[in-house]
Amino acid sequence: MESFLKGLNTAQKAAVTSKASILQVLAPPGSGKTKTLTSRVAYLLAHRGFSPQNVICCTFTIKAAREMRERLRGLVGGDLESKLMLGTFHSICRRYLVTYGHLIGIPNNFGIADSDDSLGIIKRLQKQLKFGMDPRAARNKISHRKARGQTIEKVNKTVSKTAEAQEFADIFRRYEDALATSNLLDYDDLLLRCVELLQRYPACVSNIEALLIDEFQDTNNVQFELMKLLASAKKRITVVGDPDQSIYGFRSAEIENLKRMQEYYPGTVVINLEENYRSSSAVLHLAQDVIEQDTERPSKRLKSTHCYGTLPVLRRLHNPHEEAAWIVSEIKRMTKLTGGCIERSDIAILLRSAFLSLLLEKALANAGIPYKMVGGRRFFDRVEVRIILDYLRTISHPDNSSALLSIINTPARKIGDATVAELNRAAEAAKMSLWTIVQQAVKGEAKLEKKLTKPAEQGLKELVTLIKRGQAKLKVFEPAQAPGQLIELVAKELHFLEYLKKQYQEDWEERWENVKELSLQARDVTLESLTAEDQLPEVDGVKQAKIQGAQEVLSRFLANVALSTEIESGEEGEAKSRITISTIHSAKGLEWPVVFVPAVYEGSIPHSRAEDTNEERRLLYVAMTRAKALLYMTLPVMQSRSESESILSQFLSSGIEHRLKDAGPIFDDKVVQDIATILGRLAPSQESLAKGVTMLEENESQYDDIWPLDGSPRAPSLTTVMEFPFSMLQQGQSLNDAMKSKTNFQQSAKYSTFPNSGFTTASHQMSSTSPHIEPVQIQQKLKSAASASSGQGSIATFFNNGTSKQQIEKENLPLPLPSKGPHVTTIHSGKPQPRIPTELSTHRPGLSTVHNPATTAKRPRPVLEETAESNKRAYACFSSSPIKETCNDTMVQHAMLDCIPEPPKYNTTMSSLQQHRSNTGPSSYKSGMLNTLSKPAALTTLSAMSVISGPVTKKTLGVRRSMNGWADRKNK
Numbered sequence: 001m002e003s004f005l006k007g008l009n010t011a012q013k014a015a016v017t018s019k020a021s022i023l024q025v026l027a028p029p030g031s032g033k034t035k036t037l038t039s040r041v042a043y044l045l046a047h048r049g050f051s052p053q054n055v056i057c058c059t060f061t062i063k064a065a066r067e068m069r070e071r072l073r074g075l076v077g078g079d080l081e082s083k084l085m086l087g088t089f090h091s092i093c094r095r096y097l098v099t100y101g102h103l104i105g106i107p108n109n110f111g112i113a114d115s116d117d118s119l120g121i122i123k124r125l126q127k128q129l130k131f132g133m134d135p136r137a138a139r140n141k142i143s144h145r146k147a148r149g150q151t152i153e154k155v156n157k158t159v160s161k162t163a164e165a166q167e168f169a170d171i172f173r174r175y176e177d178a179l180a181t182s183n184l185l186d187y188d189d190l191l192l193r194c195v196e197l198l199q200r201y202p203a204c205v206s207n208i209e210a211l212l213i214d215e216f217q218d219t220n221n222v223q224f225e226l227m228k229l230l231a232s233a234k235k236r237i238t239v240v241g242d243p244d245q246s247i248y249g250f251r252s253a254e255i256e257n258l259k260r261m262q263e264y265y266p267g268t269v270v271i272n273l274e275e276n277y278r279s280s281s282a283v284l285h286l287a288q289d290v291i292e293q294d295t296e297r298p299s300k301r302l303k304s305t306h307c308y309g310t311l312p313v314l315r316r317l318h319n320p321h322e323e324a325a326w327i328v329s330e331i332k333r334m335t336k337l338t339g340g341c342i343e344r345s346d347i348a349i350l351l352r353s354a355f356l357s358l359l360l361e362k363a364l365a366n367a368g369i370p371y372k373m374v375g376g377r378r379f380f381d382r383v384e385v386r387i388i389l390d391y392l393r394t395i396s397h398p399d400n401s402s403a404l405l406s407i408i409n410t411p412a413r414k415i416g417d418a419t420v421a422e423l424n425r426a427a428e429a430a431k432m433s434l435w436t437i438v439q440q441a442v443k444g445e446a447k448l449e450k451k452l453t454k455p456a457e458q459g460l461k462e463l464v465t466l467i468k469r470g471q472a473k474l475k476v477f478e479p480a481q482a483p484g485q486l487i488e489l490v491a492k493e494l495h496f497l498e499y500l501k502k503q504y505q506e507d508w509e510e511r512w513e514n515v516k517e518l519s520l521q522a523r524d525v526t527l528e529s530l531t532a533e534d535q536l537p538e539v540d541g542v543k544q545a546k547i548q549g550a551q552e553v554l555s556r557f558l559a560n561v562a563l564s565t566e567i568e569s570g571e572e573g574e575a576k577s578r579i580t581i582s583t584i585h586s587a588k589g590l591e592w593p594v595v596f597v598p599a600v601y602e603g604s605i606p607h608s609r610a611e612d613t614n615e616e617r618r619l620l621y622v623a624m625t626r627a628k629a630l631l632y633m634t635l636p637v638m639q640s641r642s643e644s645e646s647i648l649s650q651f652l653s654s655g656i657e658h659r660l661k662d663a664g665p666i667f668d669d670k671v672v673q674d675i676a677t678i679l680g681r682l683a684p685s686q687e688s689l690a691k692g693v694t695m696l697e698e699n700e701s702q703y704d705d706i707w708p709l710d711g712s713p714r715a716p717s718l719t720t721v722m723e724f725p726f727s728m729l730q731q732g733q734s735l736n737d738a739m740k741s742k743t744n745f746q747q748s749a750k751y752s753t754f755p756n757s758g759f760t761t762a763s764h765q766m767s768s769t770s771p772h773i774e775p776v777q778i779q780q781k782l783k784s785a786a787s788a789s790s791g792q793g794s795i796a797t798f799f800n801n802g803t804s805k806q807q808i809e810k811e812n813l814p815l816p817l818p819s820k821g822p823h824v825t826t827i828h829s830g831k832p833q834p835r836i837p838t839e840l841s842t843h844r845p846g847l848s849t850v851h852n853p854a855t856t857a858k859r860p861r862p863v864l865e866e867t868a869e870s871n872k873r874a875y876a877c878f879s880s881s882p883i884k885e886t887c888n889d890t891m892v893q894h895a896m897l898d899c900i901p902e903p904p905k906y907n908t909t910m911s912s913l914q915q916h917r918s919n920t921g922p923s924s925y926k927s928g929m930l931n932t933l934s935k936p937a938a939l940t941t942l943s944a945m946s947v948i949s950g951p952v953t954k955k956t957l958g959v960r961r962s963m964n965g966w967a968d969r970k971n972k
């Protein structure tokens with residue numbers, strides 16, 4: 001079979017090999033749309049004999065373009081893929097405009113105004129015109145108009161007489177003038193002008209044999225027009241899309257474009273893909289329930305190809321600070337306890353709003369966990385990088401007033417705000433660029449109302465000299481080396497290193513590194529690469545412009561910068577250890593084994609300013625469906641910004657919430673095995689899992705039990721944690737009674753904070769379960785418990801109503817460890833011990849149901865099916881429901897082993913339990929024995945659990961916990 005058909009399902013193969021001229025592949029997330037599109041490109045090249053330079057493939061992001069290129073390299077081999085015209089709509093349009101723009105009067109050295117430039121222009125206009133409209137709103141409105149194909153000429157013709165409409169038309173007009181004066185095109189212009197070009201000169205695309213478009217649901221009107229024009233020669237179009245993932249309505253995306261396309265091309269063939277290859281059934285079904293809340297959308301079939309996996313989590317935390325801290329702790333817990341199966345690079349935190357990253361970034365930095373931002377601040381937007389780039393932009397396009405204004409007094413050269421305002425005024429009055437006025441001012445020729453101060457004049461002179469020197473150098477630099485050499489020249493002339501040292505005493509080194517990195521990247525630019533990237537095949541009758549001198553190389557280098565959307569990650573090795581923080585919008589089309597979605601409250605998602613609730617729901621759907629194996633959503637119950645209580649997002653509250661776990665999963669064998677299976681990875685060895693446990697640090701737990709489940713604050717100074725079953729047993733209950741009590745306990749625990757936060761919540765728990773005890777007494781008891789934990793007694797002094805050691809032995813129960821036994825833990829000095837994981841009341845470890853699409857007419861719900869004997873047993877043991885008849889003592893005892901302190905000695909009555917545990921229990925139970933006497937404090941958990949595995953095989957694992965955890969991590 002051909003390589004590009006390998007591994008495709010029937011529907012995918014049909015789409016890849018379809019003979020249809022106009023083809024729509026519509027499918028839900030993770031069903032292989034991008035894979036299918038990539039394979040279709042390979043098919044068209046191999047079977048239809050199309051030349052790659054005559055095939056255009058549009059992706060939504062640069063990252064997607066890069067990934068598709070890589071996939072294609074594997075499929076088509078050679079350098080065929082490099083000849084393909086593959087990129088975002090904007091980059092493809094830029095190519096056409098650079099090559100043919102001269103035909104419609106665009107000089108091929110035009111600059112690109114990015115969003116900041118556009119906003120800067122409008123802010124300056126606001127200062128001059130004192131208009132009331134918010135500059136951002138004005139920019140967005142202009143962009144909306146342009147995205148709908150409305151040029152200023154059209155706006156002028158249709159503008160109504162209201163003052164507001166007139167004001168907007170005036171801003172629009174002046175904005176367009178400012179762009180023209182600066183020889184700039186904004187992002188919308190790239191598309192609009194390309195439409196204009198292709199309407200007037202369709203011959204430019206007469207060679208195009210096929211057009212393929214990814215993420216079609218997010219195209220806007222202008223892109224729809226472009227589609228028609230780019231494919232006008234042969235009318236061969238393939239698009240893939242999913243209306244449920246349309247999330248760019250706020251940027252004028254037209255969800256209707258799929259329908260419009262069918263109407264415009266009546267012969268359109270539609271192929272639906274149904275199987276989801278990305279996510280566990282648990283994730284997929286939850287996401288589907290969310291999207292199905294929109295009853296107006298056509299229902300769609302969605303089949304999972306993976307096992308049920310782990311239930312998604314909705315975790316409540318007290319406030320955004322604790323939310324960030326919890327996410328970091330959960331990341332650490334999962335990377336350690338999955339024995340290497342999940343790495344940091346497998347994890348993404350997806351944000352509805354970029355500002356949410358702040359606390360997360362801080363928390364990650366504090367923990368020494370490296371991360372990369374996607375869709376946030378780009379490398380090119382870092383202050384120090386931006387300054388250098390603005391000098392380059394000014395040298396390249398001095399009439400670009402935005403760039404000139406950014407650097408006019410940076411580094412400071414005594415040019416104050418008043419001088420800048422006067423220069424701007426003069427430029428506006430003379431209808432000249434700021435650069436022209438600045439040059440005149442330096443020569444004393446500018447018509448200024450206020451005379452320049454001497455220092456300001458001197459400062460301007462220095463600036464003009466530098467810019468002119470840069471321009472002069474451009475004439476002598478080797479073209480390909482121009483950007484790199486210019487960066488060095490500017491940095492040297494500005495004494496930029498000294499400037500950074502003075503300005504940023506704390507992190508100047510890092511900033512200087514960024515400047516060096518920029519220079520390195522610029523040096524990587526070669527004329528060939530620029531030419532190859534931009535080259536369009538020659539077509540008869542239309543003249544192409546060619547890259548010639550250093551000026552054009554610089555101009556193209558800057559255009560590439562303006563069109564890049566994400567920060568470059570460092571070296572490959574480094575990138576592997578980074579987690580990803582991304583906005584949900586930028587995560588479109590991507591996938592990760594683990595996804596966190598923070599801040600799932602009303603006002604955040606759906607966003608308070610969003611106009612379309614359905615689009616917000618789709619946004620959450622997109623975020624959820626990026627997850628392969630684990631999905632976490634978090635809710636800070638208090639919002640620090642407003643000090644108000646959060647309300648859970650409407651998308652999760654109605655009938656969905658109860659189907660989510662309220663705590664992170666227990667990473668037992670079954671859970672880890674399922675994760676490995678879903679990710680198509682080898683399950684980690686027992687050694688790796690055990691090693692993971694040893695890597696837990698003093699303040700970490702195997703369970704997600706450090707933060708209260710209900711979102712109450714985490715006690716700042718935790719003193720003692722009590723172990724429920726042990727204490728119950730010490731109150732003289734039998735094992736079975738204790739198990740029954742456990743059910744009640746867990747249910748109450750779900751609403752209390754007792755098992756998680758120790759001191760505070762124990763008090764709370766005590767007052768709720770022992771109403772006869774006064775709070776003061778409780779505090780006293782807790783104090784004595786605290787002293788017990790430090791070896792002066794036992795927790796029994798707190799709870800013990802006289803249960804003797806003999807009684808415990810009579811019940812054939814494991815003995816508690818003395819004083820520092822696992823049931824009493826001083827948080828400051830010891831690791832929390834195994835205890836009843838409170839989430840057991842809502843989730844059962846190792847009980848992921850096996851989803852069988854063939855036999856499951858109804859989707860499995862968290863009410864877990866008993867599909868296998870082992871599951872049945874485990875179900876009974878971990879259920880919060882009353883113990884079932886079928887659950888024998890062994891099972892009860894097994895369940896108890898998860899909760900009660902382990903005996904210091906191997907207990908023969910436990911042999912059957914061990915056997916069972918070694919088959920089904922938490923992976924760490926399978927570890928060999930560690931010497932409990934000599935173990936470091938941090939190994940308490942492992943050793944306590946190891947004891948149960950017995951001295952039968954008295955071996956150590958040879959695992960040594962690094963004492964250098966933090967330092968090591970920082971070095972990564």
Ligand SMILES: Nc1ncnc2c1ncn2[C@@H]1O[C@H](COP(=O)(O)OP(=O)(O)OP(=O)(O)O)[C@@H](O)[C@H]1O
Pocket residue numbers: 007008009012027028029030031032033034035036242245276277278588589590591625
């Ligand atoms: N037939 C298949 N067999 C195995 N894996 C597949 C198959 N088709 C797709 N996949 C895998 O499923 C995952 C999702 O594929 P892809 O990204 O192409 O989906 P998509 O439909 O474009 O998703 P989205 O709409 O969410 O962006 C990828 O990891 C891909 O390799």
